Amino acid sequence: MSAMKKITQMAFALHSWLGLISGIFLLLLGLSGSALVFMKEIDQQLNADRLQVHPAGPALPLDKLYRQIAGRHPNLAGIAWLNPDAPADRAWEFRLYQNDGKLSTYDLGMISINPYTGEIIREGRLRDFNPSLMHWILQFHWSFQLGIPGLLLATIFGMTMLLSMLTGLIIYRKYVWRVLLFRVPIKGKNWRTRTSSLHRVIGIWTLLFNVIIFFTGFWMNMFSMDPGYWKKQLTPAAANTLSTHSMDSLLAEAKGAMPGLMIRNIYLPTQPGKDFRISGMLHGELPLFHNGNSVSVDPISGKRSSLQRFEDLGFWAKLESTFMPLHTGSFGNTGVKVFYVILGLLPGLMSITGALLFFRRRFS
Structure with missing residues (x-):
């Protein structure tokens, strides 16, 4: 047996097991990630009546809202104003960085405020469906709503997907240019060959996109692999120490x-x-x-x-x-975002077709 054939067989075995083990998680990541491409638009649509405000003179001072939030949440690691570029008729959105000292929770919260009256429109933790379904999906995408271990798990699956793509490239290396030149149609005599053909063509066409998506996700989540970060999460946030200067x-x-x-x-x-x-x-x-x-x-x-x-x-x-x-996909227009939604769903489809092929070979 040649060395290249042996490498291909090893790559095939690793590719199969990686896809099987991480398949359901990749499907969930793809579904949630595709939804989040239009997170702002969907959230605004679902909560249009609540998040639209009526300008009544100048907005309240930022410092007043800062101290209002800090008073309601006396143990915050920090606050982020997410939409300082929002139009005048939109509520202001703030993310709350919290820490309850437990690894089982990924402590993000949110609060939406009418900037003209100071009225709290919605408020809560991202691990709850209320105040916002889309913000719940956001935290699910980063941590599967499993706290810090879930954050690490999402990071690990980013690595497994990168390994899966590398092994897939080794397996289908002879087909790359033929697929890209549309010389490999999706066809076959039975469901197995058609599924195999679909898996190969989709994998090659989405390779670069998936490398970008999963590498950037892995890199941004890489802090979850730092033992120091885990240790820090075991210490609850101290009482707020607010600025003596106004915001x-x-x-x-x-x-x-x-x-x-x-x-x-x-x-x-x-x-x-x-x-x-x-x-x-x-x-x-x-x-x-x-x-x-x-x-x-x-x-x-x-x-x-x-x-x-x-x-x-x-x-x-x-x-x-x-x-x-x-x-x-936040850098692009609607067309770019639709492109992201479609391609974001394909890793899940790949995991399904890969699992079908695996079980067919295993038990046939």
């Missing part, structure tokens, strides 16, 4: 340090040692780099502590700033 003054300081920044996210500190931070993109930059610029302000002194421009980043840092947009 509005810190925001003005940050904006002044980088005029023209289109702000996409604002981090509001609630613990010592954490800075106020804004991030976004500058005019002329591609949406793929939407968080490549940032300004941090010390909440104690009220002065700028750091400034980062995308153009000054090194190659890897620039590349890394694209991982979230590439993973979610």
